Amino acid sequence: AGVFIGLPSPLSTNFVMSIASFLLCFHSIPQIQETFIKANRVGKDLNKRNSPVLPESVGVIVGAVYLVFMFCFIPFAFARHFSDPYHVNDFPHDKFSVFLAGLLSICCMILLGFTDDVFDLKWRYKLVLPTIASLPLLMVYYVGGMSTTIIPPFFRQYIGESMNIGYLYYLYMSMLAVFCTNAINIYAGVNGLEAGQSLVIGVGIAMNNVVQLNGDNHEQHLYSLYMMGPFIATTAALLYHNWFPASVFVGDTYCYFAGMTFAVVGILGTFSKTVLLFFIPQIANFLYSVPQLFRLIPCPRHRMPRINKETGLLEASKNVFLLSEIKAPGRVITRFILASGLARATSTPAGKDGDMQITMSNLTMINLCLDIFGPMQEDRLTAILLCLQVLGVALAFLIRYRLVFLFYEHN
Amino acid sequence: AGVFIGLPSPLSTNFVMSIASFLLCFHSIPQIQETFIKANRVGKDLNKRNSPVLPESVGVIVGAVYLVFMFCFIPFAFARHFSDPYHVNDFPHDKFSVFLAGLLSICCMILLGFTDDVFDLKWRYKLVLPTIASLPLLMVYYVGGMSTTIIPPFFRQYIGESMNIGYLYYLYMSMLAVFCTNAINIYAGVNGLEAGQSLVIGVGIAMNNVVQLNGDNHEQHLYSLYMMGPFIATTAALLYHNWFPASVFVGDTYCYFAGMTFAVVGILGTFSKTVLLFFIPQIANFLYSVPQLFRLIPCPRHRMPRINKETGLLEASKNVFLLSEIKAPGRVITRFILASGLARATSTPAGKDGDMQITMSNLTMINLCLDIFGPMQEDRLTAILLCLQVLGVALAFLIRYRLVFLFYEHN
Numbered sequence A, B: 001a002g003v004f005i006g007l008p009s010p011l012s013t014n015f016v017m018s019i020a021s022f023l024l025c026f027h028s029i030p031q032i033q034e035t036f037i038k039a040n041r042v043g044k045d046l047n048k049r050n051s052p053v054l055p056e057s058v059g060v061i062v063g064a065v066y067l068v069f070m071f072c073f074i075p076f077a078f079a080r081h082f083s084d085p086y087h088v089n090d091f092p093h094d095k096f097s098v099f100l101a102g103l104l105s106i107c108c109m110i111l112l113g114f115t116d117d118v119f120d121l122k123w124r125y126k127l128v129l130p131t132i133a134s135l136p137l138l139m140v141y142y143v144g145g146m147s148t149t150i151i152p153p154f155f156r157q158y159i160g161e162s163m164n165i166g167y168l169y170y171l172y173m174s175m176l177a178v179f180c181t182n183a184i185n186i187y188a189g190v191n192g193l194e195a196g197q198s199l200v201i202g203v204g205i206a207m208n209n210v211v212q213l214n215g216d217n218h219e220q221h222l223y224s225l226y227m228m229g230p231f232i233a234t235t236a237a238l239l240y241h242n243w244f245p246a247s248v249f250v251g252d253t254y255c256y257f258a259g260m261t262f263a264v265v266g267i268l269g270t271f272s273k274t275v276l277l278f279f280i281p282q283i284a285n286f287l288y289s290v291p292q293l294f295r296l297i298p299c300p301r302h303r304m305p306r307i308n309k310e311t312g313l314l315e316a317s318k319n320v321f322l323l324s325e326i327k328a329p330g331r332v333i334t335r336f337i338l339a340s341g342l343a344r345a346t347s348t349p350a351g352k353d354g355d356m357q358i359t360m361s362n363l364t365m366i367n368l369c370l371d372i373f374g375p376m377q378e379d380r381l382t383a384i385l386l387c388l389q390v391l392g393v394a395l396a397f398l399i400r401y402r403l404v405f406l407f408y409e410h411n
């Protein structure tokens, strides 16, 4: 029984391994240049004057390093049971399967993301496959007897406590996986933004886990912390190489990997509502993008800002279309945007029949930021958007711990 | 409690789902042509007169369909616990984690295989990463208290029963994962061979599972059967499209996927020694390839047969090198091959100092088969090699159930 007295705590092992995963990512990313160019896994950085060609979908390396370190870490999380044969019999299979299911969903998303990078998948796959990949999570959640307050007390007074919305909650969790993976992927296109926002969210989640380590679900939060450690570390290494001027692109692979990791810790850590609070800027960006995402108004393939080659500064990318091209709902939205100034847009009479030519900034928070603060260099833009993300996390903590009575039963 | 009386048995659900996965693969593979060409995921079929360009690494579709169906199937395997809330409390987490760990390892290998297809990974990654991907399997095996006779009784009389070789057995299982994934990948290069051999091995494993359904480890064999169902089905669909003249290539992705699936069911089904018996042709091919794999004699990038464009028949590919180019162990092997006729080889005096130019068929079973039976059309070659595989499976059953006393404690 004394065998494990000398064992370091899992959390400190996790910390050391996180540092190791940072170093591995940090040193291996610059070395993949040649391999990626040979395989033609490259993309042009259009926001630079000379449009350099950079390795694309480097997220596959980050994801692989993450998985390798998590695989190596898991035995330490259960070291007491592995090192002492007498404890194998009361091995906590239910807790072990939390890690297995989480990593399974994450691994599926890395695979899906990399496939998306290579093949440019259709939207239906990006919605259906994450849903299926979240099935193991939902099963583990279901059989784990995990508890999350389902209906916020605030709403409960209206819809009644006894109403059985358990099924709806599973639907919510499954949609959370789809939302997280895609929300990061559409809030992208500027050096450092994908990795940067993920780093901020990841640190926010880890802070919340630390706060909750003394709470009711301390074990779930501890496990979440285990999973966030190598995630934050590998993401930081990626951000270093992806920061302006980027030497690599993260790819859809990274966005899917990051999004699913957040969904996994949220669901299995039983704080899936709190996770959504950390996505405030992504939710805003998604809602703002809805008219284009659902093709109510035209949506070009890339909506990221354009560089003005004379000034070297980024400007919002514009979308030019005729009012007659689009259907009635799109016309209503266009007129609303023109009237409200929700996006920079102008209209000029075009052709006959009172048709109008509309010039409108593409509907992303990134372009909105450029329209509000004016043209700026790429790193400044990323810095502003990341500050916004930090504010979002601060707001999330405020809601979670100050306005808590609206949403949660206990503190 | 009566809720689940009307439920179909998991095995029949699995059967129906396997058919569905066959149909999905069968119909979707022909439709990916354009996507793969656009993404430049293509390869030339050099064994045809006109070297047509075919989609490469279609295994990623097969693997994805397999995962989707397994994810959807798992709830049915535990339907009794899912459909009846009272049974959730005695949910068999240990059995559930068998599936999670198995699918996690398989998903990792699909990812690794696809990365290998895209980047052409170095050998060290092909050896190290499957080892790490097998860690979750070994953990599940360890904590599951699963039993496999470790030392064959035949050997036990020599090395003693009490010797603690438990650790060696874990090493064996981890190497099994590496061996299975790579052995199929190097026994390849002819239309239909990768999918064909996997189909034969898969059916062999499933037959063995059926035989053992009344045995001591019937549950493990049942689970293995669950995993083999969709595997056999999707592989059959792939074989149809990959059969001569192939319209798609399977890619490393498929080989890794298939190999890991076999390792997974072998380890978690507690018949990891029997699995190796099903790999007799692959073992023979591996051993025969050793001089080239370990670079004792030169090894070209591709060792597959060549087409004779005049006859349209395949012939063994040749390797031409000078005896002076290679080191002493390679020279010994070359002289042995020349003397024994183990491969078709000729030597002619070259240059000064008694140097010799060697012309030798590349050391694969495929080339050996062509040298023995003479040039033939590609489909006939595949058919012969698959017959050999069927004989191998028959031999495996013979050893397992007739010479059993050498290797196993009970029948």
Ligand SMILES: [Mg+2]
Pocket (backbone or CB within 6 Å): A116, A117, A120, A121, A252
């Ligand atoms: Mg894409």
Ligand SMILES: [Mg+2]
Pocket (backbone or CB within 6 Å): B116, B117, B120, B121, B252
């Ligand atoms: Mg390869």
